[in-house]
Amino acid sequence: DTEVTQTPKHLVMGMTNKKSLKCEQHMGHRAMYWYKQKAKKPPELMFVYSYEKLSINESVPSRFSPECPNSSLLNLHLHALQPEDSALYLCASSMGRLDSPLHFGNGTRLTVT
Amino acid sequence: GENVEQHPSTLSVQEGDSAVIKCTYSDSASNYFPWYKQELGKGPQLIIDIRSNVGEKKDQRIAVTLNKTAKHFSLHITETQPEDSAVYFCAASNQDNQGGKLIFGQGTELSVKP
Numbered sequence: 001d002t003e004v005t006q007t008p009k010h011l012v013m014g015m016t017n018k019k020s021l022k023c024e025q026h027m028g029h030r031a032m033y034w035y036k037q038k039a040k041k042p043p044e045l046m047f048v049y050s051y052e053k054l055s056i057n058e059s060v061p062s063r064f065s066p067e068c069p070n071s072s073l074l075n076l077h078l079h080a081l082q083p084e085d086s087a088l089y090l091c092a093s094s095m096g097r098l099d100s101p102l103h104f105g106n107g108t109r110l111t112v113t
Numbered sequence: 114g115e116n117v118e119q120h121p122s123t124l125s126v127q128e129g130d131s132a133v134i135k136c137t138y139s140d141s142a143s144n145y146f147p148w149y150k151q152e153l154g155k156g157p158q159l160i161i162d163i164r165s166n167v168g169e170k171k172d173q174r175i176a177v178t179l180n181k182t183a184k185h186f187s188l189h190i191t192e193t194q195p196e197d198s199a200v201y202f203c204a205a206s207n208q209d210n211q212g213g214k215l216i217f218g219q220g221t222e223l224s225v226k227p
Contacts, residue, residue, distance in 0.1 A: 004156075042202050042217035043157065056214070090156050101147055102215065104156035 003027050004105035006091050012111045015081060021108045023074040023091030029103070030096035032074040034066060037088040037107070049074060050096055081112045115140040117205050119218025127226055132193050134221045136203035137185040143205040146186050147215070148177060151200045160201075161188070193225045 004025045013019050023032065031050045035043035048056035049068040063085075065077040074091055088107040094100045116139040126132050138146075144165035149157035163170045163177045163186065170177050174193075179186040186205075190197055203218040 040200075040220070040222075042220055045214060092156075101159045101162055104149075104158065106154070106156045 004091055004093055004103050006089075006105035006108050008108060009106070010109045010111075012113060013078065013081065014113055015083075017081075018077070018079045020078065021076040021089055021091075021110075023076075023105060024072055025093040025103070026072055027093065027103065028071075028095075029093035030071060031094045031100075032068060033092040033094075033102065034064075034074070034076050035090040035092060035104075037090055043090055043104075047076075078110075081110075083112050086110055086112045115143055115205055115207070115216040117203060117216050117218040119203050119221060121221060122219065123222045123224070125224045125226065126193050128193060128195060130193055132188075132190045132197070132223055132225075134188045134201055134203070134223070135185060136187070136205075136218050137183075138205040138216075139184070140205070140207060141181075141184065142207045145206050146177070146179060147204050148175075148188050149202045149204065149217075151202065151220075153199075157202060190223075193223075195225050195227050198223055198225045 007022045033048050034046040036046055037043045045058050046060045047066045052068045063080050067075040088109050090107045091105045092102040094102050117136055119136045147162035148160050150160045151157040161172050161175050161177050163179050174191045176189045201221045204215045206215045
């Protein structure tokens with residue numbers, strides 16, 4: 001089992017809904033990441049938090065809003081999404097040192113109707 | 114920026130055979146090369162990684178080789194088993210740069226037939 005826990009596992013939402021994805025890790029990691037993965041494609045980086053501060057935003061549309069309440073938690077708030085936003089959303093964490101590997105969660109499968 | 118190409122996109126082998134997946138990268142400053150295995154319905158899991166000061170690394174049935182001059186690195190799986198069936202991603206990054214963003218290859222779907 002992965003040490004990065006994501007909830008919910010599956011989410012179906014309409015284009016006018018507001019929902020949130022949650023991620024938790026207790027490995028003492030100081031960097032946390034959101035990735036988006038479409039079927040049969042590699043993960044695409046969305047956001048990076050380092051020591052609870054947003055350090056990278058890969059030009060993600062504002063309908064995706066990340067939040068890092070503390071070093072163990074990472075949220076992704078969703079509002080007014082489009083059907084093309086349907087994908088697997090992966091959270092990952094790392095020690096934050098530049099040579100430390102990423103540990104991924106199992107993702108939230110999001111469907112926008 | 115960095116670009117990583119991965120081949121083949123699909124690979125089918127018989128149980129017990131070896132499997133080799135190859136990646137090339139474009140940025141000579143890249144110095145960290147992890148490999149991830151993604152099973153159906155799960156997130157990618159790190160299986161092995163190598164840094165540019167090492168030419169080869171082995172962990173039981175899995176090995177990775179790196180040729181810095183040619184800018185390519187390969188994953189070797191020996192004595193394949195059905196549970197090795199998954200999608201494998203290579204990646205590269207420059208760990209000396211702030212952020213050290215990982216650039217992934219397009220993935221290889223490995224099927225091991227019993």
